[in-house]
Amino acid sequence: MTDPDPDLDSATDPAHPPGGDHSRARRPLPRLLEAVLRVGSDLDLPATLQRLVDGAAELTGARYAALGVLDAGRGGLAEFRTAGLPEAERARITHPPDGRRGLLGALVREAAPLRLTDLTADPRSCGVPPEHPEMHSFLGVPVCVRDEVFGNLYLTEKLGGGPFTDEDEQLVRVLAAQAGIAIGNARLYETARRRERWIEGAAAVTTALLTGEAADALMTVAERARVLADASAAVILQPTDEGGMEIVTASTLDDPGDLVGTTIEPGSAVLEQLLGGQPVFVEDSATDARMTTRVRHRFGPSMLLPLQAGGRLIGTLALPRRPGDPPYTSVERLLAAQFASQAALALVLADAQQGRERLAVFEDRDRIARDLHDLVVQRLFATGMMLESTQRRGAGDAGRDEGRNEGRRDEAVDALLGRAVDELQATIQEVRTAIFALQQPPADAPTTFRGRVLRETAGAAAVLGFQPSVRFTGPVDTSVPDPVGARLLAALRRALAAASRRPGTARITVTVDATAPLPDGRPGVRLTVYDDGEVEGEGAGVGEGAGAGTTVTWRSPL
Numbered sequence: 300m301t302d303p304d305p306d307l308d309s310a311t312d313p314a315h316p317p318g319g320d321h322s323r324a325r326r327p328l329p330r331l332l333e334a335v336l337r338v339g340s341d342l343d344l345p346a347t348l349q350r351l352v353d354g355a356a357e358l359t360g361a362r363y364a365a366l367g368v369l370d371a372g373r374g375g376l377a378e379f380r381t382a383g384l385p386e387a388e389r390a391r392i393t394h395p396p397d398g399r400r401g402l403l404g405a406l407v408r409e410a411a412p413l414r415l416t417d418l419t420a421d422p423r424s425c426g427v428p429p430e431h432p433e434m435h436s437f438l439g440v441p442v443c444v445r446d447e448v449f450g451n452l453y454l455t456e457k458l459g460g461g462p463f464t465d466e467d468e469q470l471v472r473v474l475a476a477q478a479g480i481a482i483g484n485a486r487l488y489e490t491a492r493r494r495e496r497w498i499e500g501a502a503a504v505t506t507a508l509l510t511g512e513a514a515d516a517l518m519t520v521a522e523r524a525r526v527l528a529d530a531s532a533a534v535i536l537q538p539t540d541e542g543g544m545e546i547v548t549a550s551t552l553d554d555p556g557d558l559v560g561t562t563i564e565p566g567s568a569v570l571e572q573l574l575g576g577q578p579v580f581v582e583d584s585a586t587d588a589r590m591t592t593r594v595r596h597r598f599g600p601s602m603l604l605p606l607q608a609g610g611r612l613i614g615t616l617a618l619p620r621r622p623g624d625p626p627y628t629s630v631e632r633l634l635a636a637q638f639a640s641q642a643a644l645a646l647v648l649a650d651a652q653q654g655r656e657r658l659a660v661f662e663d664r665d666r667i668a669r670d671l672h673d674l675v676v677q678r679l680f681a682t683g684m685m686l687e688s689t690q691r692r693g694a695g696d697a698g699r700d701e702g703r704n705e706g707r708r709d710e711a712v713d714a715l716l717g718r719a720v721d722e723l724q725a726t727i728q729e730v731r732t733a734i735f736a737l738q739q740p741p742a743d744a745p746t747t748f749r750g751r752v753l754r755e756t757a758g759a760a761a762v763l764g765f766q767p768s769v770r771f772t773g774p775v776d777t778s779v780p781d782p783v784g785a786r787l788l789a790a791l792r793r794a795l796a797a798a799s800r801r802p803g804t805a806r807i808t809v810t811v812d813a814t815a816p817l818p819d820g821r822p823g824v825r826l827t828v829y830d831d832g833e834v835e836g837e838g839a840g841v842g843e844g845a846g847a848g849t850t851v852t853w854r855s856p857l
Contacts, residue, residue, distance in 0.1 A: 331470055334358050338474070339481035342488040351442070351478045352382040355452050358474060359467040362456035363434065366442070367396065367403060369450050375399040375407065376450075377625060388432055401425045406439045406451045412472065413439040416462040418455070438463040442475045444483045490630055497634040500527045501641040508649035516649055520606075520616065520642045521550040528627075528635055530618040531598065534558060535606070536573070537614040541565060544573060544615065558594060567591045569603070573615045576605040578636055582626050584619055600626040604639035608647045616642070679730070683723040686716055747776045748784045755788060756809055759795040763804065767795070773813030779824050783855050787811070787826050790853040794828035801832030801849065817856055826853040 334354035341347060348366055356364035363383040370377035379396060381389065396403050405423050406413055418424050418437040434455040442449050452475055457463050500523045507519050517535050525533035532551040536544040542565040549558040563570050569589040572579050581587045584598040598619035606613040616639050620627075627635070749771060760766045779787070791809065798804050807830045815825035831848040 330358050331473060334474055335477040338478045339484075342485050344482070344485040344489050347478075347481055347485045348378075348380055349382075351452070351474070351482075352380050355454060355471055355474055356382045358470050359438065359454055359463060360458040361438070361454035361463075362458055363432070363454070365453045367407075367451050367453065369407060369448060376403070378450075384432070392431060402437065402439070403451070403453065406441065406453075410441045410448045410451075412441070412468055413437070414463055414465075414468055436462045438467060438471065440468065440471045440475050442479055442482070444479045444486070449479065449482055493630065494634055497527055497638050500524075501638050501645075504642050505645040508645045509652060515548070516646055517548040517614075518550060520646070521548050524616055524618060524635070524638060524642070525550050527638065528602075528618045528631065529620070531621045531624075532558065532617075532619055534617045534619075535614050536563065536603075536617060538574060538612070543567075544570060547614070561592050561594050563592055573603060573605070574612070576607045576612050578605060578632075579603040580627065580632060583622070585622060598622065599624050602627050602632060602635060604636050606639055606643040606646065608640070608643040611647065613643050613646055679723055679726055683720055686720050686723065689716060748779050749776050751784070751788060752791065752809070752811060755791050755795065759799065759807075762799050763807070765805070765807075767807035767809050770808070770810045771813075772810070772815075775811055775813045775824070778813045778822075778857055780857065783824060783857065786855060787824065787853065790826055790851075791828065794826075794851040794853075797851070798828065798830035798832060798849070801830060801834075804830045804832035806831045813857070815854070817854060822857045823854055824857055827851070 334357065337354055338347060338350050340350075348368070352364050352366045355361070361383070364381070366378075366380045367376040368378035368380075369375075376396060399407075402413070402415075402418060402421065402424050415421055415437040417435045419435060436455060436457045438452075438454040440452045442452060452471060454463065454467075454471065457467070504520055504523050508516050521533040521535055524530070532549060532555070534546045534550070535548040537547050539545050539562065544563045546559055546561045549555040551558070563573070567589070569579050569591075579589070579602070581590060581601040581603070584590045584595045584601045587595075590601075599622040601617060601619035603615050603617045606616055618627075618635060752771075752775075753769060756767045756769050795807070795809075798807055807828065810825075810827040810829075812825045812827070815823060817823040828851045829848060834849055
């Protein structure tokens, strides 16, 4: 690289007027230009900050250099980057400077260049940890980004043992000014990238909820928010009947433990804001008096954001970080609040979509039930009446033939007609049972005795691999009291479990008869469960021998 124009040299350094000796001023300029170019060569903020520290140390010949990034929200330093400090020495310093006292604190408060020959002689020098290497010469220069102090450059122990010069200060000030521009650009880029990630995350949640890909809607929202916010956990709270809020979903990096079920009791200072749909930002969950949950000591900075859409409060999304983690910036708070609003809208739309789908299913089930009742059952009933009429007419004709000694009744045909009538009646009972099942909302717990019986058989079907046949006789819903019904259901469960264990079971018939009297004549209810499984030895079931299946009968007075 060639030396720049002498006139440009003298204009850059006012300490050397034009026409003077420029040899001293020309030497640092190539290094300054190289340092400036290196600092602005990338848009990655951490890399930019580290290159600034390294460039300042190289430019001034400092043995040690550091950059303290200010914590605008809490005062002091939020980040501390070093150069020239070996890893072993850095590891011995257990508590990095916090910028609240000593010379570093003075620079934070005054934000002006500070140059000292021996920092140990300055009365403001205090709080240096004993593990810290010995330092004497000192130069501190603020780094500003758009008229706002971003941090301070600290340079110590100039090589050669001498103090930092006015020329060193001027060079570092120029480097800090150029670094401020590069840092501003890197921060804008980082903000844009963060905003893009939050927007993509909100879009992914919306797509998953509206396409039905998400098995658990609230967990989908929590998991995505935790990753985007770089939080240690993401929990969703919902209002309780008692007026508090309860954690119903938790996404954590490790085992959530007892997070789910944790409540905010009525009367908590933060509860009124949450139920009112207002965001709450906490610097430290463990020490904030508003936080009253039993798990607050596990977390540090946190934000609690309302999941609200169309005036409807679905719940609250809480994103706590670990103790000691940096608090959320204003940009992170804004982006997270926008994500929560988008996620709440997606939850409402997904719920409405599922409601429409359920309604369509209900309407289709009602239509099928009506068709079965109006067409199939009536036709089966008419066919059964025709067969019964044919059976009676055949019996009358056979009687007349016997009177004239012209023949006798065909018993085989009569028996065949009888079995056909019985099968039709059984089919009608099963179709009516199917109609009843179709009329029940699939997601609701059955409220009738008939529905509870069908729920038990449907549960057994998952184990058996086929649906047991169920028949009802008499007004089972009105005549079977709850205590009797509970005992009948317990007997049904035992019988179905036993049938499922028998080999070769391919058919099970369950009959509940509310018109069957007890042997002593009292009104009663009878449960009969038949399965065609293999009978293992005599007495294994009530049947007609091996291979005849097993019939279990249970009775109770009404």
